[in-house]
Structure formats: structure tokens, C-alpha cells
Amino acid sequence: MIPMVKRVSTGIAGLDEMLGGGLIAGRAYLVEGPPGAGKTILATHFAMAGVDRGENALYVTLEEPADQLKEDMARLGFNVGSGNFKIVDATPVNPERSVVFSESPDIEFGESFERLLNSLSAELRKRDYQRVVIDPITMVKLTVPNELEYRKIFLAFLKTLRRYNVTVLMTAEVEKSDVEKYLVSGVIRLLRVESGDKIVRAIQITKFRGSAFDEVMRPYKITNQGIQVFPEETVFI
Template sequence: MMTTSRLRTGIAGLDEMTGGGFIRGDTTLITGPPGTGKTTFGLQFLMQGISEGESGVFVTVEEMPQKIASDAMNFGWDLKRLEAEKKMRLFHLRSEMLQAGGAPIMQCLDIVNAIGAKRVVVDPISLYSLNVGNPTDLRRELYAFVNYMKESGLTLVLTHEVPDIITRVSRISDYGLEFIVDCIIMLQYVEIESEIRRSISVLKMRGSDHDKAIRRYKITDRGVEIEARFEGYEGIMSGTARKTGAQAFIEAFKR
């Protein structure tokens, strides 16, 4: 019986949620509103790979590479040193490249092949999509890119930004991204008793069982750390949590 090769993510608690880590060669989508740590998730995944001898490429569509490197130092990740050691590369998909047409996302493949990368992060794919006017062309480009990664045995992480800070989940994208990827991880803000918390859930994972719970997470000086599930609350995915009937009864009884 063939065993599935797993990659540790470097994110405390996420390997447990995904049944042992990401499946090698799969594409994972990390989606959420601004400030939920999508870039940090991507970088942390690359840092884990580098610690295990797997080089990586971080494709930035929004921030300048200098800003990415500066922010990474807050977590102790020296990207400039790693680039000098040819363990990783920062690749900037600049606006003029996006506007030139001709599937610009494929231009990062030369960098991927040059350093023999095993892990690739594109951050955020949602901004890339804004520069491709035709949804059919966009789906074709992304499908070709994801297929190339899969056929080459590369593990890909895409981040996708949703505009609303707190919103009821309806769909991931307007161009069928959820059907292209193998795994979807959703990051959200949740309001609980007039306080904003962060939640994480694994919505989809092909070929593997996964944790169905909605868990808390925080961003520390070590990166992302996943905590316990939300106990005694419902309506987490709507953005405004409320205590379950049982929890409300218990608290009323205590009073």
C-alpha cells in the first residue's frame, strides 16, 4: 500500500489539524481578510522546509521584497541571508509584468528551477487575479500553474485576501479557485463578547481526513500558533459568535 508523503508546516497545531501536515505536491489555499497572518503562514511554511533542507520561493504580488524581508526579521527569519545561501528566493511579480499579459505567473518558474525549490508560496493570488480581466483566461493560467507544480512534485501555497473584515462565508472566489486547489484553510476574525479573536478552520483537504473543529490562533514573535477549539460557542463562521444554549444555561446556573 502506497503511503502519502507529508510535509510539516512549521505551524504549531496545523499539522495536527491537517492529519500530519500538507501532502507533498498538493496546492493549499489560505484565505482570510487583511491582518489575519496569511503572509506569515506562507513564510513559516517555507522556513520549516528550509530547516529540513528543502529550498523555497516566495512570490510576492503586493508587498516589495524589502518589506517582506524586514517584516520577517520580527520573527527571527533572515531572508536576505537565506537568499545569499541560495536556500530561498523572493520573487516580485511587479505591476508592469502583470499588465504585460502572457501568464506572468509562469515567470517565477525559472527561479524555482534555478534553486531546486520544493516549496512555493504566492502571496496574494487575489491581487494577481485583479490584473487578468478575463475569468476564463485566469482559470486557464492558474490551472496550468498548479498542474506544473503538481507534475514537478512541488508543494504550493496560495494566499487569497477577502475584502470584508467580518463576513458570513458564501464562496471563496469569483473564478473557481476553490475547485483548483487541494486544501483550503480559512482564517477569520470572530467577535466574542465585544472582543475580536482569530479563528482557523480546514474547509477541504483532498485525499486526507482533517480536523473539522474551528480553532483559535494567535500570532506571536515565533509566528503563528494554533490553540484550542472554540468551546461553548456557535456561529463562529458567521463572524459573530454566541454562546450555545447549554453554555448559557451553565453560566446562568452559576450566577
């Protein structure tokens, strides 16, 4: 008898429907798209869907300062004040918090992927997290310029996180995510496409190991309550 697969909600009903009920728990996924596509909003939906269920969520922000990110999240109605939610500011805006050039006061991020992994592992040992967001993974990639070396380190990174049985969601720009999308368990792509005589936002699942999924481009909108996906509608190019 085939065991039931545990599903994890993305926090977006239409996207969960496209995924056949949600992401598969304990695996790593990538959300890729151009600037302004809503990658961070989607990642926030994912983290907060866990918080709403009483799970612990860890959000590592590498690009947008934590205070600003919290303001944006709160404006969309997310409960950023929950004790189950921890956000770590590892942005390069403040030299003392740079993931690339120095250390964060919350988690000791440094100059390499190995430092990131050690720091994440230390935090995951301190608390039982179910969800982890790294937004964007692109910033860490800058610390490993050799692509072959990066591939090896990234694979080791995924294997280590798997030991903690957390579901991981990473974000990246489309043009900078070739290595990651081959190694993660699933890829969700956000696009801006021409549909007839207008430009629309479209979401597409391009990879989802271990499950059937909807491969069709579906329209989505960014509203004052976050992202809304329309799984019954199709984007025609």
C-alpha cells in the same frame, strides 16, 4: 497496500495537528482571509519550515516589497538570509517590478498568467525547489478579467506546477478567491469571529483532499514569533 502519503509541515505545530500531520507534498493550497489576518505570516512559516529542513523555498511577493517583507520576517525570527531561501519582488510599487504593468529584474513577470507561469517554470528548472509561495495570487488574477478564461488558465497553471513536484501555498482575500478554492487541493481560512462577548481570531480548514482533517474552528494568535494555533480549543460562534 496503500502507499504512505508524504507530509509537509506548515511550520505551525497546531495547524499541522489539525491537518493530521501537515500538508500533502506536491500539491497546491490556498490560505484565505481578510486584510491583517496573518496570511503572509502563515505563508512565511510554511516557506521557512522547508528552509529549516534544508529544502529550497521560492517566495514570490506581489503586494509587499521584498525589502519590507524581509524586515518583517526577520523581526519574527525567521532566517531570511539562508541560501536556501529566495524571495522575488514582483510588486507594482516600483513600475520596473510590476507583475501587472512591466517586468521584474529577478524573474520576468509580465502582463498575464502565462507570463507568470513561464517565468516560474524557468526558475524551477534552474534550481530544485520543494516549496513555492505566491503572495497574493489575487494580484495575478487582475490580469485575467474574464472568470471562465481565468479558471482555464489557473487550472493549467496548477497542472504545470505539479510537474515540478513542488508544494505550493497561495494567499488571497476571502471575497476574491472563489475560483482558486475550487481547484486547489486544500483551503485554510483565517477569520475574525464573535465568541461570546469578544472578537477572536479563528482558523478553519475548509477543504483538504486526500486526508481526514479537523474541521472545527480553532483559535490562533499572532505573536512576536509568528502564528500560534491552539488545536485543543474551540471557537464558539
